[in-house]
């Protein structure tokens with residue numbers, strides 16, 4: 418038994434080491450990724466459930482490292498947060514996404530809003546509101562063409578300060594969404610204090626709708642909550658017609674998911690862009 422114990426300990430440290438080596442490799446490659454232009458954005462359409470018109474596009478970050486290959490944001494975003502790179506990366510994403518919006522506008526395309534994911538750390542910076550204002554000014558994107566997706570994680574510390582900043586962003590005309598809604602920490606009493614416009618029903622609750630009874634109940638409850646608080650509800654991770662029918666029948670406003678489109682390069686999204694009509 419003692420032998421076993423030692424072996425499993427040895428195995429444990431070995432795998433830890435492997436993990437930390439992997440982690441270190443990712444860390445140092447991440448430091449170079451911005452300079453070496455190894456990031457790009459892909460965009461996933463969001464659609465109105467009734468009209469099936471595009472209401473916007475979510476910008477999603479992609480990292481292609483020459484040595485490590487494609488690394489998933491689920492893997493590198495938490496590392497970027499931990500090593501203090503998320504602010505720099507987030508600034509790049511915001512600017513790049515706004516520039517894309519301006520490009521579409523200049524091509525005579527209508528797209529609703531470009532949605533940018535904002536990490537809790539970015540939101541906690543005192544300069545975040547000013548940064549957003551400056552990027553809008555510099556790129557020329559109207560605030561009415563921007564949406565910010567935030568998670569409930571900012572509620573963990575100093576929510577009052579963040580709530581005031583969200584208020585200012587909302588007053589500028591930016592739409593604010595709570596991402597991954599239902600998985601976070603915020604209490605419902607806070608929700609009504611938040612100056613937000615939209616809830617994004619997390620994809621874990623969209624999975625196996627309508628057969629999964631727990632998820633059906635949660636999805637209905639979130640939609641009802643949205644109606645009660647006058648917030649739009651968008652479902653993410655919609656992959657099939659059965660999910661879409663259930664969500665639509667229960668009053669969900671918008672949808673996003675592989676059923677409609679995977680996240681794609683801007684050039685590939687023509688079908689989802691609407692030509693602006695000139696009079």
Ligand code: C2E
Pocket residue numbers: 461476477478489490491494507510534535536596597620653654655656673674675676680
């Ligand atoms: P998220 O913001 O919740 O984004 C939704 C994720 O679900 C995206 O994964 C998207 O590609 C994926 N997805 C979309 N439709 C479907 C579907 O029908 N089925 C399934 N199974 N998945 C679908 P992705 O692009 O790998 O991003 C993962 C997470 O990384 C994001 O989750 C977000 O939290 C984070 N992330 C991505 N880009 C950024 C960024 O620019 N800034 C920050 N702070 N986080 C980002």
Ligand code: CA
Pocket residue numbers: 475534566596
């Ligand atoms: Ca998101």
Ligand code: CA
Pocket residue numbers: 596597617619620653
């Ligand atoms: Ca989400």
Ligand code: CA
Pocket residue numbers: 597
């Ligand atoms: Ca997510």
